[in-house]
Amino acid sequence: MEPPSAELIQALQTLKIANDRELQKCRTRVRRLSQGLPAFDSVWIDALVHVGVMTQFQARYFEQKRWHELQLTESLVLRDQVHFDPVMPVFLAVDVESNTRCMVTRCGVDRADFEAVSVRLRTLRQVRSDVPSTGTFLLDPDKRFVAQSRPAIEGESLERLLIRRGRFPEAVVRSIAVGVCDYFEQNGETHLHGDLRLSNLWLTASGRLELLNAGLFNLVSPSPTIHTKIPIDAYNGIAPERLEAGKGVSVSTEMYAFGCLLWQLLAGRPPHALADPLAKLAAHRQKAIRDIRELAPDVSDEFAEFIAKLTQRQPLKRPKRWADASSMISGTTKTPQARLKSFLHSFESAAPRSLGQSREKSPVPYAKISLTLGLTIIASILFWNRDQFNLPALSQVGATTQPIAPEDFKPLVPLQTPTLEKSEEIKTAEISLTQKALPALPVPDQEGVVLLDHPGPFRTTSLHVDDVLIIRGQAGIRPTIRVEDNSAILEAKTVSIENVQLEFIRSDQQQGASHSVLQVVADEFRFSQSLIAGSEEASNQSLLSWRANGADTMASGRLLVSNIIVKSRRPLIESTTPLTTALFDNVLQRLNGPLLFLHGGVHAGLRVPVVLNHCSMVEPGPVVTVDRLGETASSGLLSLQGKESLLKTSGNVPLIGFHGGKLSETWSDHVEVAAQGLIVPQAGKLFGHRTGPQESWSELASQFVRVDGLLSGEFHFTEPVTESEELLPVPQAVINHLPVRLSSENPGFNFERFEASLN
Template identity: 25%
Template sequence: MHAEPTAELVGLLERLGLASADRVRSVRSRVAGLARDLPLFESVWVDALLQCRVLTPYQAAEINAGRGEALAIGPYVIGRRIGSAGYADWFLARHRDSGARVRLALASACAERFSERLQALGELARMAGVAEIGSLAPVTDAGGDQGRLWAACRYEPGPTAAEWLVRNGRFPAEAVLDIARQIAIALRALESLGMVHGDLAAANAVLADRGDVVLSQPGLRQILRPEEGPSRADLQPEAYDYLAPERVANGSPPNTASEIFACGCLWWHLLTGRPPFAGGDALTKLRMAQEAKISDVRLLAPDAPRVLADAIAAAVQRDPRSRPQSMRQLAEMLGPPSRHGREVLRRCLAGLSGDAAAWAMPARAVRRWQESAVWLSVTGGCLVAAVALGWSLWQAAAANQPQLRSVNDAREAALPSHAPAATAIETPVETVVAGVGPAGAGPLALPGQERPVADRTVKPAPDEAGRRKNELVLPCDSPVALEAEHIQPGHTVRGEAGKRPMVVVAGAALTLLQENVRFENVDFVWKADPQSAPTRPAIIEVRASRVAFQGCSFQSAQPGRPLPAAIAWKWPIDPGEAERSLPSAEIRIGDCVFRHVMTGVACEARGALAFRFDNSIYLGRGPLLELGHYPRVDEPVVVRLDRVTLRESGPLVHCPWRPGEQPGVVSIAAEGCVFAPADRTALVRIASSRVPEELLGRIRWSGQGSLLSPDAAVIHWQDREGRVHPVDDAAMSIDGLVRSEVEFAGPFGPSPASSRVTGWQGPLQSSAAPGAVPERLPEPRG
């Protein structure tokens, strides 16, 4: 039992400059309270010093672990850990003599290069005097100790751009423009000194409360890690977010051209809320950086100022010669910072780190509030009267509007006058209801029924402000034949609250031309006459770059042939657009069930394509994803699957390939999936005139925790006669795929509950069952 602190503890704290012997002894009463009847171990003294805020949590943990001496780095003592960039760890530290706070980088170095890098760090620190401007926090001190290199720069309080993004989402466009202008000015100053930052990242851009952007430790990464490339994929994935393609291909150090590319990627990230190449591991990031093309930022951030969007587009050109040739040129494209942009940025920061509002009001403010209350009451009364008047006018106008009806409602309207009247469907003010039947032809009849007579076209009802709402609400009492003309860009198409609409496609596919449409909890049923069905039928034909389906089901009411594709994706509408540029497009499918269909997504789109499948079950005969052609070298395809189940189905991906064309990369990332296709079926099937050996290195599989049934192959080759041949997959990059027998809760059937995984043999990192979660899935209706 130590009634007094040990001499070793007191000596350590004095050497670190954290506490004197008297200060340590002053917490004796707190130590006694913590220990109670237990001995006064050294750790109890450390905990008491922590509670009295003499030590930080990080310091206390290191001292208790016996690593207290390691808190001293040169003339600094570490206070807390900030983060890690992979090549260095970041700490908040304090100078033991002056008490100045610094941002400290700590890195290890091999003995052969230790002296060389230590000398380079010293030269970088000597440049601090000329590089010390408001938007830069250069290395001001550096050294080496016991095989470790360290570098210090001034500490700037405030969140980093990465932290702000995590808490708030993407930045306002005007704020990004101001950030970009400040960064360009700072990098132009570095360029005049013959320097580059070399590690532009959202995590290295500190946002000060006054609205300044501070780039920390310019030049450090190129000293500690001058080369990058596929052979050096040992950092965290985000460390490669802004890497220029020529650096990956050549392993070259950073220069002005790569710095300009990084600027474009950083600003793209701040505008959209995600990096240009989101997701994937380090190797996938490197491959995408080398091979993929970054899409126009206005596709995800349409509010981006034109000057900023143009600067980003110029900066992220794959060919360095096509980018601006200097930071000065890039800064001139952006223009100088504006007072308005700085104010927008300040408001963003105030929302994150501003002081909490006070509960109490000054007496003067209370009096002003009491005086204002009278005027607020009068204003509120006028507002209520205006709303009441507007409501009555709207009701009168609505009485003269034609009603929208479902298939059954329209059928009842055509009955003789002595038949029972159909129940009217009311249209809420805040939503619109879909029309029925093809444009100008009235509602569709189900197979075997006559076409009823009904109203032809109806416009969506405006709200009180005269603007159309972004929801299209479908009736749920009976099947609906949805008209594409009633769907507007950005619409969410759903049923009435708590109900699921059934959309019947009885002929040609429902054609969707509008962008950013989202279908929620809709059951799509194909009920076409087999004799008159198209050669390659589809339930929905998408001719837009972005669409999402959440909680939907797709099925054919006639399980025999021909079966439709659930979704046919044909984009862009002008094929020449894909030749002139590389557009990007994305389709998202979550909590969906595919049953009695030939294909999940039949894709004839061109460009940089992304497919996202989350928690879905595919029970179709053919592939979940069918590509119209194998992508070219400038058409990256990314397929992401999270908790997807394939059961008694065709392959995951099928595509034809024409030998002689330079193939692009198909990246497939699967997390927690179950692939149990039909017997002797492969995950990937390539149709070609010869064995697709050139493609094996271009199809890359990543992820973790996914199961593949033992009798399924990874890749098959389908020849011209339709015969299927196995292909050796040894040359493919496959990670996170485990072969295992899989047991399901029930026999193969339409109910998602029967496809719950109840048993497997392969080793997985998690004890949770892989595959789709049935509770989140709809029960298909037919």
């Protein structure tokens, strides 16, 4: 096996990346990689990467024989790149003498400007010798670049976090604003950063805000022009006066960049969303920045006005001092660092996750087990030998068991689960004569499938299987099932209703409940490829009442609804069991009944996603209504998610409503919006509360609720006449204005996809 070349060994030792001992450890890896072939330097480089001695970033330089570029000074060696910008890239470096990590930003300098940069650097060192936030500047006359180094930050930039999360909630942006103001106040009113942008603001795991590259851009380009090389994201917040002749960085220009940064965090995009950098510069000089509430309607008036003052085109109208700006920010309930720390820990996927810490395994109580076993043996001996010990005989007793319904479930009628053999005999006095004349739903086959092979209509009957119950209409038919009473119960571990038309009929002979309801008892409920026609009278009583039949675990409480058209003012589904997850995909709600009514809240300790993908709500109505939130102290976190959905809200009707008596003071800790493109009207309300069904909704303040991924637009629905008499009239979405979207798909319900699912 060939050893590494002398040139490679010298480079590794010069940069102090690997010594002889570490190269010796790589021999086994090199032998395995080469497989008997000559081991060139590239094989040794791969082996060094595999064992963790060399990074992939360093390996690329070694492969291209450019390892000398990794050494900035005698002791400072580049290890990785953390921000990719052609003008001012940021690297992670290590001081090989002290074995400490640092971050280095490098910026090229033209030969003609090098002397002027040197003079400004000497002045800067004299003025800011007592300001640690500026870091250490390095000027290399041979390589013609200036670099700035500072201790490494264990965290992420706001630029990366914004890409991962979309919009930031107002409470988090307020905390960031407080952190920036504190930074300038601590460094003195004369301190100028000169380059406030998302990639230069970092959050550590402890929630501390750190600023990179203080003074570097102003050192290289104190008076930028349209010909100056500027970092790509710096165009998003450059003040209009910066491009005028002789205008440099000032407190006023810092305020403008600061306001643009806050605007971008709240809106999820820059103030001027233009691809051409020169067009951005022209827009900053000629156009006023839009009110943030046009793109983020949940932002409070106070904070929106604060951002508007920061982004004034006239410098004299902006705050004069950072203390003045700090005094304008108020209303935070947590310290900024605590708020930002909890925000970093909230990065989640759409899957539910336990919000609490995992329980540690307790030690096995061997002593208790031994004592219990001994007492059991003694009791057994006494029982079987009671005559010898002159013990009295046991009296004969009888016992019966009485089922008790769970406390959190109050069925509309007493639950009676029939067997398959008796399902045909289930008839109640409340069923009308017309309903009795209809054929009942067939008995499930051995696979638990109820196949409806003719149009019907069928009447609902109670069905029970142990595992999976599937009620499926034959392709191309879409049979009708009429629900006229409340006695029918579908019970299984998983209940699936596919390709049917449910008609909810209000019976004149019906007593008790005023509307017909289909009850479902299942850990998982699936409903797809169907039409639903219900009463057009407004009511809080749902069409489908669902509860889990198993233990209160993460495996129960799952809901999947897809390719459904609903025409009813009643809630589609009510859940009396704590919800674990819910997905609504390609669902059209014709009237203003909510899609989901949660009587049992969401599963305690979980972030529970309610996902809406390609859904349309034609008339204003809450998407989700939660009942008695104040009584559910252990409720988890309801997370409204989804994309490409048109959700019409107007007046006082909110997107998420809380129904019932006194609302818990901590309600904002149990709800969030973490979407990727849910579209709502500009004047829509997000959260509301009412005490009863006849009361009007009162809006709830949302500044402390995480709201991400909501887009505000102008749209309405028209009611065309369909050629097919069987299908409900399907409204068409007419979109007048939408914000910039990443997706090319048309938002809202897709009727073609719905029709395709029926065949």
